[in-house]
Amino acid sequence: MPELPEVETIARGLQKRVAGDVIQSVWLSEKPQTFKSQPAEIVRVLEQARIKMVRRVGKHIVFDLERRAKGKRLAGQRGQWIVHLGMTGRMQVTSPDTEIARHTHAIVKLASGNEVRFVDPRRFGRLAVVSQSPTNEGGFTAAGDEPLTSNAERFIELFRGRKTPIKSALLNQKLLSGVGNIYADESLFRAGIRPRRRVVSLTREQLRKLHAAVQEVLHEAVALGGSSISDYVDADGEEGFFQLQHRVYGRDGEPCLVCRTPIKRVVIAGRSSHYCPRCQT
DNA sequence: AATGAAACCTGACAGC
């Protein structure tokens, strides 16, 4: 479920609820592929660390950590906890007596008494840690540009000349980090570009329009997500999420909201893609 | 180098 706006919303919610708290202990499930770092390393970096801040980088949730100034040797050492939700990952903040959901893969106990739990039925999500050292100053960074802050020139430069369909390019996290299947389709609709169009065939003007559409769609979704979010974690996650009106995504066969032409669904690079055959060329 | 297809997983839902 999570693309940039959802991850942004979740990260903001976590920031509100766990920033300043201290991690006391960590439990991890026995599903090794969930953990991108060695489980022992995850435990080592997380335990006794204070959560300075929770934020979003691409589709990742980043917890910035700092050692409590207690044991001298490790005091002040910084690290990060990185969470990728995959398709079905959820982050819960609950009291310890809440029943443990099926497919729970991590439980992080906090000094406040709360627990942060990572639940992920389909197991495409990943947990990792980064320990910051002098040679690794900045810590975790995304592979691609932040779609919300990249400017039009940079965007055009990034995409220019590629032979791949524009839909695939938008989903490529090494170009832009954070755009997923829904917002790719919605952006292309707003820009009037068919998803199968090769990037190389697009004019600068079209790319400029697409850049604006991507930012517009993401900004709207973030704004909507932020308004209804306060309790996302306690409930079953999906409740109360943004309800950005999808104009094409999932509307296969239904009339285009602009011209009434039935929306088409095709598969591009293995992902379902929706567009209006009349408004998009 | 760049592209597409397959693989990784479970659950929900439609149709019979």
Added chain:
DNA sequence: TGCTGTCAGGTTTCAT
């Protein structure tokens, strides 16, 4: 009710 098939908002890996 229960079975089968299809689909899912993501990423990595492997062949071409």
